[in-house]
Amino acid sequence: MSLILTAHGTRRPAGVAMIGDLAARVSALVDQTVHVAFVDVLGPTPSEVLSALSPAAVSAQPAILVPAFLSRGYHVRTDLPAQVAASGHPDVTVTPALGPSRDITRILTYQLVKSGWRQGDSVILAAAGTSDHRAQADLHSSRTFLSTLTGTHVELAYAATGVPDVRTAVTEARRSGGRRVVVVSYLLAEGLFQERLRASGADLVTPPLGEHPGLARLIAGRFRNAIRGRLGSRRMQRMPN
Template sequence: MNSTDPALLLVAHGTRNPRGVEMIAQLAGEVSQTAGPTRVAFVDVLGPSPAEVLRDSDRPTVLVPAFLASGYHVHTDVPREVAESGHRDVVVTDALGPDPVLARVLVTRLHDAGWRPGDAVVLAAAGSSDLRALCDVRSAARMLAALTRTTVRIGYVATGSPRVADVVNDLRVQGDRRVFIASYLLAEGLFHGRLFECGADGVAAPLGVTDSIVELVARRYRAAITPALRPNTASVYTT
């Protein structure tokens, strides 16, 4: 990328877990190697906020939401932050998920946790009151089911039902001897920690930083700065 290309702003939820913060910083650092300097902002828990980062620059900016489903934070928080910043030229891309790239990483994480074909799988998501986000989670579950060739049940760890622990228990009752949780979370934090209390035989690590996820972020950025590749769902804010 050259100096005339738009800046890249990676926006995540935010966590008080230092390892979660470090993971987002690592992701941004690796994206910088392929897509140019990448700044980070958070919509909750800690700062800087997207509005604060955007106010610090008048350079055209591509904002990539580092979310696995498009719910309240993507549809409400991000547009509000852009508006409050007063920035004159911001393109907001699609969120990271759902995406086949993430489904493949989920399979790798499950194998690393000890999952074997035939074991039951629960996709654990944070949850949302936004029906669009729940639809995205169902799409992610279908992608994972296609790769694992098994039925993937969905459980929520923060908002919504059924809860992860209830799904694990239901699978035990119906006769599944080994149950594994696929963590549909980007980084370690409070939500991922709760999964170890749900009674599964194994809990896969969060998605974290992989070459394929770094490339996914870069792909969202490149699509936004190349009109021929720009998806119809991208949001452009100009004043």
């Protein structure tokens, strides 16, 4: 069974390396090679990886694709299905996106505490941003999860698409009397958007989620669950009537 981790993509070498390292850690956890694909900016694309792994569609090995995205945006709902269809691969299972989820929220909370956050600090959850209404709803859910788990009010801001942008959110937090402002990165890896968070003027900025070992465990769990689901379905199909 072929395993593929699909991320957005970045021109920053550090971000590409971080995704590669994440895939390597997941590979070690599932004891099988996890291939990497990108839906934007650089390749290989999911379609290219699927085609390379199973060049003959008739004898194609089943594939499981985990979208390393934190909401159900355009890339998850439109790009990935189109990429799978373009590959001609007849047997691909695509798991849900990584977020929003309680597991992701626990990682965010860990990053927040490790960064030096204290009760009373202003907290801003900073995402890349999206114009997709479902993805926007997911981001608001993530903000609510983080606020509930930490017991503090959390604002939502964006590094690219959306209002307010993270720099404006930091400025407004200071005007509102925030003693310190902490930006929680809701990004997977290093790249342009993480650089914008660091340049926002916040007192503290957490690292991207890909640095936390819990993310590799979460992705490995997605692969394992999908594999078990497929094997269970096959057993059911083979049972006599």
